[in-house]
Amino acid sequence: MKKMMSVLIALMMFVLMATPAMADEFVGSIGYKDHPSLVEFTGPDGQKYVGTIKDANGNVIGYVGADCIVVTAVSDVDKSDEIPDAAAALLKKVYAALKDGSMKLPYDKAGLDAAKMVIRDLFDVTFLCAEHPEMFAPKGVTIELTFDLGVAKNINVYVATYKNDQWGAIVKSTNNGNGTVTCVFEDFCPVAFAVPVSSIGTGGSSTGDTANIGLWAGMMAAAVAGIGVLVVARRKRA
Numbered sequence: 001m002k003k004m005m006s007v008l009i010a011l012m013m014f015v016l017m018a019t020p021a022m023a024d025e026f027v028g029s030i031g032y033k034d035h036p037s038l039v040e041f042t043g044p045d046g047q048k049y050v051g052t053i054k055d056a057n058g059n060v061i062g063y064v065g066a067d068c069i070v071v072t073a074v075s076d077v078d079k080s081d082e083i084p085d086a087a088a089a090l091l092k093k094v095y096a097a098l099k100d101g102s103m104k105l106p107y108d109k110a111g112l113d114a115a116k117m118v119i120r121d122l123f124d125v126t127f128l129c130a131e132h133p134e135m136f137a138p139k140g141v142t143i144e145l146t147f148d149l150g151v152a153k154n155i156n157v158y159v160a161t162y163k164n165d166q167w168g169a170i171v172k173s174t175n176n177g178n179g180t181v182t183c184v185f186e187d188f189c190p191v192a193f194a195v196p197v198s199s200i201g202t203g204g205s206s207t208g209d210t211a212n213i214g215l216w217a218g219m220m221a222a223a224v225a226g227i228g229v230l231v232v233a234r235r236k237r238a
Helices: 002-018 023-032 085-100 210-237
Strands: 051-054 060-064 069-073 117-127 142-148 158-163 180-185 190-196
Touching (some): 023 085, 023 117, 069 085, 085 190
Antiparallel strands (some): 051 060, 051 142, 117 190, 142 180
């Protein structure tokens, strides 16, 4: 019994030590996550695509296939042979700055409380196909991408893009209610998805999930407490 209790206490201490003290520390877990998957759809021509290109008036002017866009997570930046060197270096720079706290997302520009937000995903989006760059040249041209995040339908997901050495203002993306989120991009660059801290653990699977870690810690503590009661009771009977 003593040996079992010692093991449970050790496990509980490990879980508690792994629990982030602040929301910003959740960024560290991003280094172990896969990138969110792009959702394919069928275009008017019957072909499969992942991106819809629109002009400044919202008119569709083209589509982009999965072979033209590479999404790279921080965890894969040194293993991928698709992401350009400059993009890989920038993603690592941004990740390091967010992790050590020297860089923050501009939550205030979106009227959000930074203390109540947490970065859920950080990755790079790079356009690979050289035959379509003219589509993005005119001002106001955007590309619409849908990511499979596995989030609950009531979770507000915010997106920010990093360009010209700064984060753009966070805007609300569209939660489609089926676990996917649609975002509109003006540039291909590092991207961050942020969600309310209270939503972590309520939908999808996020490595380093603070809510799940807390749940495990609570269960472990209850188990240790229960075993302690049994030990005391047994000693009294003896």
